[in-house]
Amino acid sequence: MKIERNRVVAIQYTLKDDAGTVIDSSEGKDPLRYLHGNNNLIPGLEKALEGHEAGKQLQVKVPPEEGYGPRAQEMVQEVPKNLFENEKIEVGMQFQVQGEDGIHILTIAEIRDDVVIVDGNHPLAGANLNFDVTVVSVREASPEEIAHGHVH
Structure with missing residues (x-):
C-alpha cells in the first residue's frame, strides 16, 4: 500500500543537521505514526514520503522553507x-x-x-533537516482518525 492522503504511516527516522550531528531519532523507540496529508509532519518530509511503501528507506534533505521556515x-x-x-x-x-x-x-x-x-523562532528555523527514514507500515485510516486529523 502506497503512502497517500489519509493513510496512517509509521516511520523510523534519524534527523541530523548539516554537520551530521543527530538532533532527534526514533531509534530504540516505537515508530512515529502519523496521518499522511494532514499537516502532522513538516511539509518537505511529508512530500518526500508520498507514494512510497513499507520497507522503503530514504535519505531526505529538507530545506528551511519546507521545514521550520527561515529565521525571522x-x-x-x-x-x-x-x-x-x-x-x-x-x-x-x-x-x-x-x-x-x-x-x-x-x-x-x-x-x-x-x-x-x-x-520566537523555532530552534530549527533556518536549518537544513537531513532525515534517514524507513517506512515501517502504511494502512488505511479509520473514519474517526480522518475526522480528527490524527492517529488514534
Whole structure:
C-alpha cells in the first residue's frame, strides 16, 4: 500500500543537521505514526514520503522553507529583565506567551544587565533537516482518525 492522503504511516527516522550531528531519532523507540496529508509532519518530509511503501528507506534533505521556515529576525526581541520578576532565568530556557494569534514558545537567547533577548523562532528555523527514514507500515485510516486529523 502506497503512502497517500489519509493513510496512517509509521516511520523510523534519524534527523541530523548539516554537520551530521543527530538532533532527534526514533531509534530504540516505537515508530512515529502519523496521518499522511494532514499537516502532522513538516511539509518537505511529508512530500518526500508520498507514494512510497513499507520497507522503503530514504535519505531526505529538507530545506528551511519546507521545514521550520527561515529565521525571522523580527522574532528576536529585547524585553525588560524586570518582566521576569524574581524568577531564575538562564540562556536556553523556554516559556510560553499568549499572543493575538495563539500561544508562542520563546527561548531566552541572551541575558544582559537589564534586558533579556528572547527568540520566537523555532530552534530549527533556518536549518537544513537531513532525515534517514524507513517506512515501517502504511494502512488505511479509520473514519474517526480522518475526522480528527490524527492517529488514534
